[in-house]
Amino acid sequence: MSVMNILSTQKQELAALIQSALEQLVAQGELQVADLPEITLEIPKDKAHGDFASNIALVLAKPAGMKPRDLAEKIAALLSTQEMIEKIEVAGPGFINFFLTKQWLYDVLDVIETQQLNYGASNYGNGEKLLLEFVSANPVGPMNVVNARAAAIGDTLANLLKAVGYDVATEYYVNDAGVQTEIFARSLLARYRQLEDPSYPFPEDGYPGEYVADLAKRLKAEAADFDQMDEAEQLEYCRTWGIDQMVESQKQDLQKFNVEFDRWFREQDLHKANKLEEIIQLLTERGYMYEAEGALWFRSSDFGDDKDRVIIKNDGTYTYVTADIAYHYDKLKRGFTKLIDILGPDHHGYIARMKAAVQALGYPEDALEILILQYVALLRDGKQVKMSKRAGEFITLQDLLDEVGRDAARYFFVMRSLDSHLDFDLTLAAEQSNENPVYYIQYAHARICSILAQAEQQNIPVKSIEAVDCKLLNHELEIDLIKKLAELPDEILTAAVERAPHRIASYALELAGLFHSFYTHCHVLGEQDALRDARLVLVNCVRIVLQRVLRLMGISAPERM
Template identity: 65%
Template sequence: MKQKEKLAALIADALDSASQAGLISLADKPAVSIEVPRDTNHGDFASNIAMVLAKPLKMAPRQIAQHIVEYLTEDSMIEKVEIAGPGFLNFYLRLDWLHRVLAAIEEQGVTYGNSTSGQGERVLLEFVSANPVGPMNVVNARAAAIGDSLTRIMEAAGFVVASEYYVNDAGNQTQIFARSLEARLLQIEDPSATFPDDGYPGDYVTDLAVRLHSEHPEVVAMASAERQEFCRSWGIDQMVAAQKEDLRSFNVEFDVWFREHRLHQTGALGEVMSILDNKGLLYESEGALWFRSQAFGDDKDRVIRKSDGAYTYVTADIAYHYDKLKRGFTKLIDLLGPDHHGYIGRMRAAVQALGYPADTLEVLILQYVSLLRDGQQVKMSKRAGEFITLQDVVDEVGRDAARFFFLMRSMESHLDFDLTLASEQSSENPVFYVQYAHARICSILKQAEDVGARVLPVKDVDLSLLQHTSEAAVLRKLAELPEEIAAAAEYREPHRVARYALDLAGLFHAFYTHCHVLGEAEDLKHARLALVNSVGLVLRRVLTLLGVSAPESM
């Protein structure tokens, strides 16, 4: 944000001058922070620098502030400066700094809000990665919404991000899945065929079996081992395809779908094991091979190869993360469910053991979702194969509402998701509040066009006519977008963007009721059209970052 930097520089200069004049004795240059006050009565920007310096300078904050103001060089941007409260410096800017925001938006278009704060760092963001042996649940849905938006937001903030889905298609559970599918297949011809005790009970397995039976009738007659392998391979492919489809309908697409079995095929597990072994980080005990992960801060050492000779999932995960690192990513972000928090220590250890800094791996844990319907918690039983899936949620409340609800809250909050509220097409639903603002804007612009009132280039518009407080409030909000996106990216907090969308929509609605556009005098009309047009563009921008549609009419 240019204004902030400029004000910080002005203050730093003033401190220098005051120091040279002998009024204060400054050892080294302090970091000057500028913030936007919560209360607009406190100016456009404020600094707490005088309070921060009170201690080192052994001087009253307000006195320091007084010296700063005395030595502050005149700047055309500043209307006035006040010393307030315990020693805040409140800056009131001339209104035209806000008007310049519209020029910036016009110039940058859909890239307005972008920044370079990510400095082109190459990030791999892995999320969802649900097992391909069952439908995705609501936590997967939450992860999908958050991961996808975070990808978009970080890209806007100058990171180079690849999104990736890790398919666990090599584990134990794929065998259980294969046997379940096989049993359902055999039951079609022989209802008395047995179903495994630990099999997956869901209807989706039966549905798959019916399809398998009609598409590949020859499978039933295969030898058992061959038949089971067919069920495994075909079934997993179908599940992955279905997951892709479900996610696409949720407006989530991944750059890469990474199959675990590839790691096994290419010998990647053996490769990481020899790396660890060469560093003396493996040892045998009780017939198993262990990774000395405690040496890197993990709670306990981890089994790498079981006593029966099979690898554990950890081994594949280490190989997977090594693969990511070898692809040149300097930051690996794993977005995981709360049941995986114990996994952080061992993967951090692995990354370090492989010779990379511990903070190369960043694990984001999102918390559970409680589904409510009519205020009552929805009961689910995974064992009985009865639970609400990602697709159920999308079907019931719609893609936009579902995404917005997941994105409104910070990921570490235990989310109460009220299906009744989210599916209501009413004022109670926040997603409509934002979309409605956009629809109103489109309506104005369309009617303006109908009467031949075009949105003019801002250089041809007298923006100084935008004097109303509701106009200034909207402009202020528009000006905040770049740092809002940068902060959401830096802290990995997409909910900031959802909040921003709600704030901007609210300020626009207020403007809408207080200020008319069409039917005003020509100059004012064009000034307001420029404002309205910019808000529309920014709303579209933030809704896109959230993966929510921006309807032109509602």
């Protein structure tokens, strides 16, 4: 069954009707084809083309040796008496356009009222255990804007995957072993020494950022016995304590960004538990390892990688790939059958080698899916913000939160597809004006809350859908609004399955737009009681759905603005 046909019962019913009409034509000998294709229905862009449209006659025309319009007419004739169909038209080259009776729309309101903030959920994922890893920024520096984009997108995607029935866990992999942590330790120790002796040399390859000096000051204040240690102990202390501090501050920044992980996985834990040795042994047993040029290699080219990868360097140490393979093996051993990693654009070369590793370990290739996020360019006043890591000049997640705020930042990161290089306009994002789409959406929510609050003040209850006359909701703008509400389940499913969280951002904007239009042209309070009550139900459903999509994106839904 195709993705598009899973959720909406109206679509399913209609597809079933078309199916039986086709079967009837075949039985009557009017349609001669080997087998019938899957029925797909789309919601036409143009309202004049009905509630749903089918291209089935176009698809079948050739195999059946018929003119598409003739076939369409035959199908339409068989369906026109159906109860749920108000009108049926054959249009264009042979499309069949279905106009349904309004009842299916009013049923949507009923579903929303029942399901509340669960509206749009489904069981597509069937409870499959899925692990989503994202951000995993290096713990030796502050998080940058690509990390921030990954955080916003990963968190939204996690919410979407949960909504469609996956058993989702999120994880942040902390690279707390390896060369860069040693450089970090030396940088921190040098800054510490410089507190006493400003001429103390800073390592040439050290990390220049201000944050290292800040850490050194805290080290001075907090670690009383530090000066009693010998240099090796000091370096080790700088490494473990310093990394812990960095991880802690990353956690806090992400928390402010409304992103929390189920687990922060430490690379060190793999080393301590000899997981790297274990993986090497396993791959050796399976025959994918060989020695050459004084190093140990993984034959990843057996699985389509460009070349084989070094696992143990000729100096006896491991490469990062070794730990990464061990990490992914650990994930799989924990029972996750679907692994998704969100990585930055500089890691695309990594896909082939990790997929090779997963296969070499005996798991299917698609057990691992790697999503590559494209770059973020920051603009301020229309000009690109230049950043230099060397000079310690860069915009961090923290800076971003200070400058534009959490809601705007999250929306801007989520609103573009992963593949798209993102131009993030700081000036626009920080602006609390009509140019800013976040506020446009939130404002719609706030307006509804205001209506509901005033209704409450006037002792007008929001009645249950069964207690109001839905048929009064027949204004064109009301119908448009309800149709948009009806699209949410498909929209959530598509966004989750296609890994396209930006679709939710667009949906939210469209729904808000339809509401604002409705708000201007249709009043709620002050209308005759029956209409007022029906509109209160509608407006309340819009509020629920707006809150639902904002929550999926990790954005707040303010009641007043």
